[in-house]
Amino acid sequence: MAGTVSVIHMTGRRYGSVSSSLAVPALLLMLYLVIPVVYLFFTLPWRDVPGQLADPQAIGALITSLLSATLATVLIALFGVPLGYLLARKEFPARGLLTLLVYLPLVFPPVVSGILLLLLYGPYGLIGTPFASAGLELDSSFAGVVLAQIFVDSPFVIIAARSAFETVDPALEQVAATLGKGSLAIFWQVNLPVARAGILAGLLLGWLRALGEFGATVVMAYHPYTLPVYLYVQLSGTGVDAALPLVLLTLAVSFIGVGLVLWFQHAGRQREGQ
């Protein structure tokens, strides 16, 4: 009896000391991440916030950002989810090379991505020229913003979709096949719904990234202003104080978005019932 008690005591202490020694670095990083946000609330000129947020240019930038990010995310979903599925499930030549190419935009500095896009879609680019002569500018336009966001963000969605599809038990597909379902029906009725939570989380993250995209957008489409570009313009033109209300706005949107991502992931785990 006494032996049992002492064992419990010993293990309890050991776990305690391990987690407390891990807690120190964890806590320090937490503070580093949280303090700037908290500090903002103390330094914000609260009296100016309503007025500056009501500024039509700020509202325009917000609308441009929301619309372009949403459109980009829909387009990424339409093309990226099938690509993620193929990368997860199908054996084909050059799959490794394709995977590498898909990952590349992830490691490019966004400005580099913007330059690459400008070369191709700009007024003198291979694709941009015919569009420009038809009166459709692909750079410095809403289309340019969307093109930049798609280029920078689709890797996130493709990777998320791929790993979501990879976690689908192949036995589910096999059973569905023996139940008479063709491969397209299996994709729609099994793979997609089972991988749904992971894909939705990926899309939401992609949408948030598109919302915050700056580097490629500023090169490809300085106008119309998106929220990050307008923020930068305010910062460089008027100073930090003028940018702060917009910072608050951006933070609010991000906060809601991340909350949704976590909720999707939680809901997905809940259903699979660990």
Add this chain to the structure above:
Amino acid sequence: MERSKHHHMTDRVKVVGKDALLTVRLKQQFGNFRLDIDFQVPAGLTVLFGFSGAGKSLTLRSMAGLLHPRQGYVAIGEHVLFDSAAGIDLPAQERHVGYVPQHYALFPHLTVAQNVSFALPEQAAHRGWRKRREERQAQHARVDELLAALELKGLERQYPATLSGGQQQRVALARALAAQPRLLLLDEPFNALDIAVRQRLRDSLKRFQRRFGIPIVLVTHDHDEAQQLADTIVALQHGRVAQAGSVQDIFFTPATPDVARLVGQQNIFGGYLATPADEEYSPARALRVEWLQSEIQTQLAVAQESGDDRYWLPLPDDVSWSASSPRAVISGCIRNDEVLLQRLSGNTMPPLWSAHGTVRWVAELLEAQTHGASVRLLVRPCRGKHAGKEQDRIHSVLELYISRLRWHEIETMPGECLLLEIGPEAIHRFAGSS
């Protein structure tokens, strides 16, 4: 048009008659593993029985159309699913073969009712709403019937993750049956369940099979499962069929050493026909043991050096021995539950042969363990009563089972010696050996 399609659907249920045969021939190289299967059995409950890696699951998946071997033939009754010679290889979708994998693979995003109705065809939109409603009602009734038959009533709206293992298994069976398959394939269906509930669920599977009259092929490596369920056992070993037959055939008369080990007969011997030295009751001919081998102790031991005469076995009655040439090696097994054990009393060794044709061995008891209603003994045959010098022992160990009652009568401590009486009924000769 609609009517004929509907009829086609319902026809499928009764296509396989009671006396239909299931024919499976498969040849395929999978990396280093060669699958070369060939069996034809009555379409009842067939158990593919073998150690892991014997090719059981590959066979099952090839039958389902999930793998496509290069050569072979698979048919249930007159329905040919695969015939490489004729260029027939139906895809899984058209085989109408139900497949239940090891962990059931229930669709996690669908409720029990949705899982079961997954296979049901969707109503074509171009039909009239009245027709569609009729069909929907018919389908609903079918699903309802299946849920009731498999005791899933009340669980319709639950998701698989909330079900017990046994409930999940029944949902998987209902889902497979909803597609009206000609054949049901079950891959280790009891593995994911607690041991305590396995036996009961095996009984209910057997009842289920009788009720629906559907041919089942079930994969397992479990003795109890094979004996409890099988109408026919197909014993697989290294990608081949080692033996096919009834439970009695496989468990009582295994054809090869591999099958003997598979069914738990570990006492495998090799020997040849000879005439034992003239003693009281000694038979004219008997088996002179050359070696004993058991998986329990891996070393292959020579039972006796030349000149030693103590290890003989009586000839089983049911085999004709006249054809065997002298000196040809005969292999078989000593059935582990057919050996009589006695205490070795007094200091005198009993005679080697008895009046009723049994031979007596002395063996040292190594271990005794309770095993259900019996006791499992590990004994090492030895020459004299006092197990004494190392070279006097043979290094092989016999595994024997006796009833608990008998064990209490014998009451021997490990290290002490026992008298084994081995009669002709304890000896099984492998069909393959000369």
